[in-house]
Amino acid sequence: MEWKSQAPGSSYFYYPRLVCVIGVRDEAKATTNFAPVAWSTPLSSHPPLFGVCLSPATYTHHLVLATGEFTLNFLPHSQAQLADALGKLSGKRVDKVKTLALGLESGEVIATPFLTAGYAAAECSLVERHQFGDQTLLVGEVLRVHLLAGCCDPDGVLRLDRVPPLLYLGGNRYATTDPGSVTRPDGAASS
Numbered sequence: 001m002e003w004k005s006q007a008p009g010s011s012y013f014y015y016p017r018l019v020c021v022i023g024v025r026d027e028a029k030a031t032t033n034f035a036p037v038a039w040s041t042p043l044s045s046h047p048p049l050f051g052v053c054l055s056p057a058t059y060t061h062h063l064v065l066a067t068g069e070f071t072l073n074f075l076p077h078s079q080a081q082l083a084d085a086l087g088k089l090s091g092k093r094v095d096k097v098k099t100l101a102l103g104l105e106s107g108e109v110i111a112t113p114f115l116t117a118g119y120a121a122a123e124c125s126l127v128e129r130h131q132f133g134d135q136t137l138l139v140g141e142v143l144r145v146h147l148l149a150g151c152c153d154p155d156g157v158l159r160l161d162r163v164p165p166l167l168y169l170g171g172n173r174y175a176t177t178d179p180g181s182v183t184r185p186d187g188a189a190s191s
């Protein structure tokens with residue numbers, strides 16, 4: 001087998017990754033800003049903690065530190081163009097809600113709304129931040145979760161046949177999952 005070795009950082013070898021769009025209030029401009037991140041992860045179940053890695057150069061980074069709260073928004077594959085547009089524009093210069101005619105839903109616990117274009121959203125309160133190299137890990141406590149009706153089975157598992165999630169491959173390429181690939185090692189019928 002032939003292998004090609006290269007410096008880290010020059011390939012997307014740990015992708016695909018689920019796209020997560022961070023929503024955050026911009027009080028000064030009376031709007032909400034949204035930016036996609038590929039680097040996000042659940043960190044704890046009890047308490048429910050979720051981490052997102054943001055470059056301090058993003059406007060979203062500045063806004064999360066200013067407000068202390070944010071929403072997580074998970075999009076279906078059909079919203080690849082929206083994710084791409086949100087990642088090309090900066091809220092420093094553009095009101096993305098107006099420019100992209102985004103539909104918003106009010107949260108129940110925090111002031112930041114979530115995207116109606118998504119199939120799942122979570123309201124988070126910023127509880128910690130850590131600097132790692134050129135990124136900040138912003139840790140949010142998940143206070144409330146909103147799921148589009150019918151998107152999950154009774155176990156809370158995403159129905160891939162109903163909601164193909166948006167995966168980012170790197171560069172300007174996106175993908176999704178094959179619902180036919182769902183396997184149940186216990187032999188139960190997969191949904």
Ligand SMILES: Cc1cc2nc3c(=O)[nH]c(=O)nc-3n(C[C@H](O)[C@H](O)[C@H](O)COP(=O)(O)O)c2cc1C
Nearest residue numbers: 035036037038039054055058059060087089090091
């Ligand atoms: C699919 C996708 C994933 C991205 N992932 C990240 C990420 O994990 N961290 C980050 O800092 N920026 C990431 N970006 C870039 C930001 O979304 C981009 O810089 C955006 O314009 C920031 O907007 P803002 O300045 O309004 O905050 C990603 C962009 C795209 C399109």
